Amino acid sequence: MTTKKSKTVKWGEEPKIGWWEAMYLPAIAGGLATAIKHAFSGRTTTRQYPDVEPEIPPNYRGVHRLNRDEEGRVKCVACYMCQTACPANCIEIIAAPAPKDDPHWKDRDKFPQTFTIDELRCIYCGMCEEACPVDAIELTSVYDLTGYTRKELIFDKEKLLSVFDETSTAGKDPVRTNRGALGPASVEAATASQGPPPPGRGSHG
Amino acid sequence: MFEYLKQSWPTLWPTLGAIGVILAFVPVLGLYMTFIERKLAAYVQDRLGPNRVGPFGILQAIADAIKLFLKEQIIPDHVYTFLYFIAPTFSLMTAMFALVVMPFGPVPTEYTEGFRYIVAPGIDIGIMMMIAISSLSAYGIILGGWASNNKYSLYGAIRSCAQFISYEIPLGLSIIGIIAASGSLNIEQIVSSQGGAIWNWNIFWQPLALIVFFTSALAETNRLPFDLAECEQELVGGFHTEYGGIKFVLFFLAEYTHVVTVSFLTALLFFGGWHFPGLTGPVDANLGGMLLRTFVLVFKVTMVVGFIMLLRWSLPRFRFDQLMGLAWKGLIPLALLNFLCVAIVLTYDLPKHYLALTALFLVAGSMVSARHLQHTINRPRSEGRPATNVNLTESAI
Structure with missing residues (x-):
């Protein structure tokens, strides 16, 4: 049984060591110089995480939030676009007809009665916010999501709205906020601008 | 017994004192060397090292000791x-x-x-x-x-x-x-x-x-x-x-x-x-x-x-064969060379300056031994060993 070198197998070769390197001492001096240079450079890559929070880029895809419109209502119109687009099937919406006799809700046909996102199942791909026609669902830069049980990480509508309240008051809005067409959920915004209609989806930069 | 102790006390206490110093310092030194080593390692690798326990992480060694001693x-x-x-x-x-x-x-x-x-x-x-x-x-x-x-x-x-x-x-x-x-x-x-x-x-x-x-x-x-x-x-x-x-x-x-x-x-x-x-x-x-x-x-x-x-x-x-090569092909001949130089200088009562020759031998000798070591290092792994590297694609056929 001999080791015949086949043409189909690529055999790795160890790098050859020259005379100079086999003397060890110059190579050791070089290695020490590198070590000392790093030791005294004063440059560290350590992040002191709990003490110093990292700077999260504003286009980070973290925990979801459900946006509110100007009147403080949930912006979502329960169109099921995000639930359909979600590749991980983590969004579950139950729609309800908007209360017609309430003047507060007269510009809406539907609103989400429940809006549940399983944050553990989500893969944070951002396709829900791509799909949303009214920019109601957005991924924030909140990254440190923890919990003791699986149950408490299934976010309902109130929890998602509270994420909006927290992030918007802390000034941590995602860059994508108010990016696309707003739709009928905020008529006031469309009438107030008086300009040409906002650019549709796909033309944003 | 007591009399004997009393007599030998002047020569006994310095020894006991020195033993005490060593027994007291070596464990503490060992503990703190781990701390210094971790810090140094961190700085070499562009990190910060232990800095949680005490200012500058100075109590880390003690925390480590307590942890290790209380282990099951x-x-x-x-x-x-x-x-x-x-x-x-x-x-x-x-x-x-x-x-x-x-x-x-x-x-x-x-x-x-x-x-x-x-x-x-x-x-x-x-x-x-x-x-x-x-x-x-x-x-x-x-x-x-x-x-x-x-x-x-x-x-x-x-x-x-x-x-x-x-x-x-x-x-x-x-x-x-x-x-x-x-x-x-x-x-x-x-x-x-x-x-x-x-x-x-x-x-x-x-x-x-x-x-x-x-x-x-x-x-x-x-x-x-x-x-x-x-x-x-x-x-x-x-x-x-x-x-x-x-x-x-x-x-x-x-x-x-x-x-x-x-x-x-x-x-x-x-x-x-x-x-x-x-x-x-x-x-x-x-x-x-x-x-x-x-x-x-x-x-x-x-x-x-x-x-x-x-x-x-x-x-x-x-690598282990390199380790052995370094000792037997590199260091032992060099040590013998050094001893030879010293022996010649001492035997013939030559001035001490001749010992500077060892510095020259350091260069020359390490160059020669490096030639041997180079061969050891570059030797293919399969040479002189049973052929264990069976070509899988061929044996499968």
């Missing part, structure tokens, strides 16, 4: 219990025992009353005893590897055994030159022969001996780049795989005690010990001079320790 004592089912317990204690005992003849401060060559910076002053075979004792520390590792009843531990122990045997030879040979030049085995005598000008330090006369000595001593400490006995990637933890808690601490402490021993020996034999230009006069004239000299010695030792730690983070581990 687990005795695996498959070990030989007696040897399993003996091994770490033996390891530490030999490491500490070598410190008996080690001056940790200025010691005059004549015996004096009162406290001395050494446990056993004026031992005429000092350096030989130290080498003999420190070579016993292989037993601790071998016993540990054997008692663990575990293939990986045994592999580590066997490697360590082979390494100890190989590196004992250049270690001893490199010191012979120093001993011959200073004419004594007594460490205090060797140091006092380097007094006066800075040019009297042995490093300037026998740099070749320093390289050989330091390399082989580093191999004796079982540290990187020579830590094949415990190399994590191949042997889990090597000889101390089955050890935990306080038993592991003893092994660990033994390793660091070895580092201290080696650093002290390097400073004493090659860097003039407590001598420094400007520090003249008898070593035990007054307390200030003694403290200053102690500081000088400790400073030199600290430098060597720091160098050993830096080496750990600069060099990769040797």
